[in-house]
Structures are given as C-alpha cells and as structure tokens.
Amino acid sequence: MREWWVHVGLICIPLVAVYLHIPPPQLSPALQKWHSSGEVFHFRGREIFYRDSYGALGSSDVVILLHGFPTSSFDWNKIWEPLTQHFHRVIALDFLGFGFSDKPRPHRYSIFEQASVVEALVAHLGLSNQRVNLVSHDYGDTVALELLFRYVHDELLTALPSLLLFIFDSSCTQTRTDQNRTGHLIINSLCLSNGGIFPETHYPRLLQKLLKDSSFLAPVLTRLTNYMIFQKGIGDVFGPYTQPTDAEFWDMWTGLRYNDGNLVMDSILQYINQRLKHRERWVGVLTSTFVPLHMIYGPLDPVNPHPQFIRLYQQLVQRSTVTILDEHISHYPQLEDPTGFLNAYFNFIHSF
Template sequence: MREWWVQVGLLAVPLLAAYLHIPPPQLSPALHSWKSSGKFFTYKGLRIFYQDSVGVVGSPEIVVLLHGFPTSSYDWYKIWEGLTLRFHRVIALDFLGFGFSDKPRPHHYSIFEQASIVEALLRHLGLQNRRINLLSHDYGDIVAQELLYRFKQNRSGRLTIKSLCLSNGGIFPETHRPLLLQKLLKDGGVLSPILTRLMNFFVFSRGLTPVFGPYTRPSESELWDMWAGIRNNDGNLVIDSLLQYINQRKKFRRRWVGALASVTIPIHFIYGPLDPVNPYPEFLELYR
C-alpha cells in the first residue's frame, strides 16, 4: 500500500509542475491588433498600456473609458468605432495589474493609485486642462468615484470632469455580492497564492459567464481573449492583490459614495437588473 501512494506522489509532482508552467494562450489576431495599435507610457517606472484614437474632427469632446475587473481596455472594442463618431478623442487604458500593463508583485494595488494613473495619462497626452467625459464599468466605477471626489475638491492638477456615465459596478458596498471565488481570493490569506496558481481557463470562464445577461454572454473566443489578457505577464498571480479594492470600497465608502451623492455634473447610470453581483431591486433603490 505504501508503494502505491509513493508511485502516485511521484507521478503527481511532475504533472503539477507541468500544469503550473502551462504558457499563456497566444493572442488572437483581434487582440494582437488591439495591442499593436496601442501605446505605452511610464508611471513611476511602470509601463501602462493605453489606446488613443482621433474621431470627429472639430469636436472638443473627449471621452476616457475605465474598464472593469478582471479584464482590460479591450472590453470596449465593440463600441470603439461608434464612440469615434461621437467624440474627438477616445482614450482607454489598462489599469496597473490588468491587460498589457505591468503587473508588479508584490505590490499594494489601490484605487487611489489607479486614479492617479488616469490623471498621469491625461498629463502625458497634454489633456490635463481639458474637460473630460468619463465612461466606466465595474472596477472602473470606483476609480471614477475617486476621480470625482478629487474633482470636487477643486485641487490643481486634478481631472476636470464634464460628465460621468457609470455602468454595472458595486458602487455601494452594502448591496455588493461578490462571487465565491472573489471572496476566497480577497480574504484567503495563505490560500490565495495557491488558488491564483491553480486557476485555469475553465475555472475563469465558469466563474465569469454568469455575470453577463442570458442573451449577452461572451463567446468562447471572447472568453479566451479575456483570459489571454489576464495571463499576460502572469496577471493571474496578482488577482488576489487587485481584489483588495473590495475591502477599500468598504473602508472609503463615505468618500466615494459621498462624491456621488453631492454631484453637480451630468451623471448617468446604465444598469442591467439581472446583475447577480449588484442585485435588483436593492441596488437600484439605494442608487435612487
């Protein structure tokens, strides 16, 4: 009996080693094109990926897109062309730890840092004094709330926000229902590094798909694009660190919800009520 377990152990070790060293999936032609058409700028020694397209000639309108967790700026590719028909500049970035941006570890990822990166990008593009329209989703909603708070403080060097459009994001910690895997990763302690290393496409796709509406779920190829973005630069290994934004949202609720409660600019919220993470009607009633 002892020899049987020894044999199983000897077989399991190389299999586990091979599994942990599975290379990230290759970029699809569409995702490769997205990366090739983008650029990088440096924020405190870290490379941040962004897209910047010129659209309507003669229009002063600029829109900055803030993506959700755990994906990237590529989330916006289906509406990118449509936005260029409405705005003069369409800008999106991969937040630090996401997509093609750097993913340092260990690193204390915070919403405050992500907001500062957005401000730094606009300074890099020479747009720091322009009025900006923000379009955000999920994780990006919290970054937008921090940018809104800074804007309301009227400090020099801060983003001047013309309008804000939020979409399905947990802007209220009391109505936010994180997925089981998110709970495990953000509070898992010593378990988190193990889970991030064992995560694969099957676990990722099974966990993410239910967040979409029944008629708008991504195709398998789109899910592979999302997974490729996560695996780029070993991004799966920082997911637990990125998820600390859920704890930050609770800690700084007064700051971020307060910024929304006293807003003076045009604001719009796009809400899909089948969202299992921000459930109806509790979320909508609190927003109203």
C-alpha cells in the same frame, strides 16, 4: 501498497509542476490588433498600456473609458468605433495589474493609485486643461469616483478665500498623502455602469471572497485558477442569452494571463475592502456633485442585483439620470448590448 503510492507521487509531482507553470495563451488576431493599436507610457517605473484614437473632426470632446475587474480595456472594443464617430478623442487604458499593463508583485494595489494612473495619462497626453467625459464600468466606477472626489476637491480649493483655504487644506493633509497626486483631471461628465459603488448592495462571487480574505488560500487559488474556472465565473455574470462566444471568453482569459496577471488577482481584489473603508468619501461625492451623472444598468446583474442596487442609487443620487437596459442584460452591458449602451450614453451626452 506503499510502493504504489510512491510511484503515483513521483508521477504527479512533475505533472503538477508543469500545470502550475503553463505558459500564457497566444494573442488572438483581434487581441493582437488591439494591442498593436495601443501605446505605453511610464507611471512610476511601470508600463501602462493605453489606446488613443482621434475621431470626429467637428468635435473637441474627449472621452476616457475605465474598465472593470478582472478584464481590460478590450471590454470597450464593441463600442470603440461608434464612439470615435462622435468624439474627437477616445481613450482607454489598462489599469496597473490588468491587461497589457505591468503587473508587479508583490504590490499593494489601490483605487487611489489607479486614479493617479489616470491623472498621469491625462498629463502625458496633454489634456490636463481640457474637460473630459468619463465612462466607467465595475472596478472602473470606483476609480471614477475617486477622480470625481479629487476634481470636486480641487474646484473647492480654487473657490475658497485664502484663510478658509488654509484651514480646509490643512484638514486634508492625509487625503493628499493618500492620493499621491500625479496630475489634474477636469471632469465634464461621468457615466457609470454596473459597479459595486454601494458595499451594502454588492455581492462578490465566492472566488473573489476567497481571494481577497484568505492570505493562506489566495496564493494557491491564483495558481490553480484555469480557463474552465475562469470561464464559469465570468459566464455567471453574463445573461443566459448574452453569453460571450468561445473566442471572447478566450480573449478575456488571455488578457488576464498576460504577464501572469492571474497571480495578482488577490492583491487587486482588496479594492472591495477599500470601497467599504472609504464609502463616505466616494458615495458622498457622488450624492453631492453637480457634475452631470448617468447610470447605465443591466438589471440581471448578480453582483449588483435588481432592484436593491438601482433603488438605492436612485434614492441617494437624485441628480443622476438612469437607463435600465432590457431585462436579459447583466453585469457587462457594453458587451451584452452595445447598441443599447451607446444609445443610452449618447442620449445622456446630448441632454446637456
């Protein structure tokens, strides 16, 4: 009997070894086209992937798109062309640790750093003195709120008399240290969508909880996560009538596996704890800013469920307008209902 188990063990060891080092899947033609249409710039020695398309000739407006977790800028592919017909420039990036950008490990990923990545991209593209419109989703919502906080802070410092400036700026020394600023962003408008901006109405998935909270399990789970587990997890946050196609699921998985991105998910997921720690900072600026705001919301979202999330948003963010999409639209509205998403966004832009 003992010999039987020894033989099974000897067979299983190489199989497990092979399984844990499965090479990443090849890029599909659609993903390859997206990749080849982009460029990279360097942020503190790391390569950051971005796309920058020039569009409408009669417009000077710029829109920057901030994607969610665990996917990439490819989330915006269904609305990219219509946006280029409306805006002079349409820009999207893969955050550090996502998509085609570098995925360093070990690394302490943070919302503050991702906001600095966006500021660095804006400086790289020569847009530091131009007003830009932000559109964000999920993880990108919190990055957008940090950018909004910095913008409001910068505007306030500009307006304060010198004495008050000295007092106020001295009180924000730690804030500046945390931010480690890399540029300046002038925000013309902000459109959020289905992000867990309120910790009290945010319900992360079980795997996310395990990855962010268990230092023992996380390294094992990140290696054991495979396409079937990923497909099930992502499929659960889409509506039953708006599920991605097999090809779309595969593109999401390919983007995650690129440069071993599955191995940094636990580090990136610390953003959930950061949202709780810095709630006053990010929710505070959202409730007090005069920058035009809009929320596009898929009400079937299990991560930010209806009606708790949208009721709290409307209660706290009274200056914002809101579009609630059809009842079958869930956590990825720009992919599940690109036409509805675009109509809502263009109505918002035209309103001011």
